[in-house]
Amino acid sequence: MPAAHPPAGFEDDGPDDSQEAAPAGEFLEAILAAGVAGRLDRALADALPQLSRARLRALMETDAVTRDGAVVRDASGRAAPGIYRVEVPPPAAALPEPQDLPLDVLFEDAHLIVLNKAAGMAVHPGPGVPDGTLVNALLHHCGASLSGIGGVARPGIVHRLDKETSGVMVAAKTDAAHQGLAALFAAHDIDRSYIALVRGAPRPPGGEIRTRIGRSTHDRMKMAVLKAGGREAVTHYRTERTFGPPGAPLAARVACRLETGRTHQIRVHMASLGCPCLGDPVYGSGAPAAAVREALKAAGLSRQALHAAVLGFLHPVTGERLRFEAPPPPDMAGVEARLSEL
Template identity: 45%
Template sequence: MLEQEENPQQPILSNTAPPVPEAELDDDSEGGDELYEHHRITADKRQELLRLDKFLLNRLPATSRTRIQNAIKAEAVQVNERPVKSNYRVKPGDTITITLPEPPREFKVVPEPMPLDIRYEDAELLLVNKPAGLVVHPAFGNWNGTLVNGLAYHLQNLPTGRNGEIRPGLVHRIDKDTSGLLVVGKTEFAMTHLSNQFFHHTIERTYLALVWGVPKEPAGTIRGHIGRSLKDRKVQAVYPDGDQGKHAVTHYKVLQSFGKVALLQCNLETGRTHQIRAHMKHIGHPLFGDATYGGDRIVYGQRTGAYKVFAEKMLELMPRQALHAKSLGFEHPTTREFLQFEVELPDDFEQLLTNWTQYSTEYS
C-alpha cells in the first residue's frame, strides 16, 4: 500500500520490501498471521514537531502522502509501539515502526546492458564518465537502469558493497544530476584500498560548478558540518557550530566571473552528501539550476527585461545543478602509482558557459 504509485511492482518503502497487494493494508484487511518490521526510525533529539504523515513523506520521498496516510489508518505504522493518527506530531526521541505482512527480502542487482563511457580500465579498477541524469546505484524508486546495473552487466562479477550495501564496485558516488568521473573497484582489495584513500582524504577531487553571484573572495575555504535538515529530510543543511551533522570542508577558487554568475573550481577535502551544493547555498551562492537548493530561479540580477529572458532561457538549457566532477587523482591499489584523470564538460554545461560568456561580453 506504500509502494510507489507510478509502478506498483516496485518494492515498497525500502530496498528490502517486496510488493504487497494494496488490499493487504486496507481497513478491513486481515493480513497474515505475522507482521514483519521493515522500518524503524527514531526522531532526532532536535526534531521539530511535525505531523507523522509529513515526517514519513520526508523520510520516504518516493512514497505518496495518500499511501502513507492509508497505511497509518491501517495501523501498519506505529509510534512508540502504539497506533496513532496521521495528524500525530512526531516529537524528539519518538520511534516510528512500519510493519508489513510479508518478510523483507534481499535485493539483487540485475545486470543490464547499457552504454558506459569508460575512460580507463585494468584488472583492478575502472573509471567511468557518468552522464547527468543517470542514477548511480539502486535505491527506492530506482531499481533498474542505474549505473550499477550497467556495471554489473559489464563486469558480471563485481564485489559486493560495504556492510551489505547494494553498491557493488562503488567506493563513492555522485548525484544523479551531476556529471563526471567515478572510480570503480573491480576486486575486494581494490575497493578496500580505494575506500581507505577516500577515508583518509588523500583522493584528489576537482569539480567545476557554475554558481549564482560572484563570491567576494576569489578563493576560500568553506567549513561547516553537514547533516540532514530537521525541516526537510531530503535536503542537507549546514551547521556552522558543529552541533549537528558531520565535519565537511570545501575549497573553492573563482575561475571566471560573468557578473551575475561565476564558474568555480571546487576541491573536496571531505565527501558528504550534497557537500558542494549545501556549502555554496550556505554562503549565498547556490549552484545554477539546482532546484533542491534554490538555484532554479534568478538569484542575482533584475527579474525584468532582457536579462530576465536570457537567464530563464539558460535555466531551461540546464534544468539541473551545474556541477561536474572533472578530475580524480588517487594511488593505484597494486602499482602504487599516483594516477590522475580528467574529463571534459558535457555539452549542456559547455553551451551554458558559452552563452554566459557572450552575454557578459555584450552587456558588461
C-alpha cells in the same frame, strides 16, 4: 563475506528503509478524519505505521498515492481529510540485476574502472530508482568479478556522485582495490575537483569553507550547514570566471576542490555563500537573473550545474599515480557559452 554496509569514506545519500515491514504488491487504505493537521506524509505515516515517511514520499513521486480517487504528490503539503489508498509495489529483486547500459570508460584494468558518469544516472538502486543505475551497468560490463565487492547492494562502489551530477568516478573490481580505495577516501588522500556554475559570484572570490554538514532540522530530505552535530566538511573554492557586469556579476564558474566528501557538500557550501549551483532544484532558493534563466533554457540544462572534472589517486594495487579529467557535458558547456555573451 563482504560488508553489507558502505565502507569507510563512502558517503550515503538518504534514509535506509530496509527495515520496513510493509505488505508488498497490494493496496493499503487510510482514512484521515476532519480536523487532521500537519504535513501529509506525517499524517499518513501515523495512520500507516508500516510505512515510513521516506517510503511514502517515494511512493507519492510514482503516483502511487490517491485521495478520494485523485493522485496526490505533495508530501509536504497540509493533510486533508479523505480516504487515501497507497499502492505498495511488489518487492524489487534482492540483488541488482546486470543491465546493458552505455558507459563512458576512461580507464580499466583487472582491479578498477574509471568512468565519466552521465547526469541522470543514479549510482546505485534506491527508493524510486530500482534499476538503470551505474551498478546495474557495471554488473553487466564487469561480469561476475564485480559481484559482492563492497557489499551485494552496492558492488564496487566506494564513492558516489548525485544522480544529476556528471563526471569522473572510480569503482573497484576486486576486494584489494576496494579496500585500498576506501582507505584513500577515508584519509582524504584523493584529488577531486569539480566545476560549478553558480548564481552571482562568491565573495571573497576564493578561499576555504569549513563547516559541519548534516540532515536539515527543517527538512530531513535536505542537508544543511549545522552549528552542532553533523560531520566536518571542507571545500576549497576558486572563482575562475564571472559573467555579466563586472561590478555585479550574474553568474560565475567556480572550481571546487573537496577535502572531505559529505552528501551534497558542494551544493550546500555554494548555497551557504549565497551562490547556489544554477539549476539546483533543492538548494537553489531564489531565481537567477532573467538573462541567466534564458541561458539555462536555451542550453537545455534541467539539473544542478555541477560536474566532477578531475579525479586523481594512487592505484591501490600497483601504486601508479593516476589522474583523469573529463570536460563538462554539453548542457553545462552550452550554458557557459551563452553566459559568455552577457
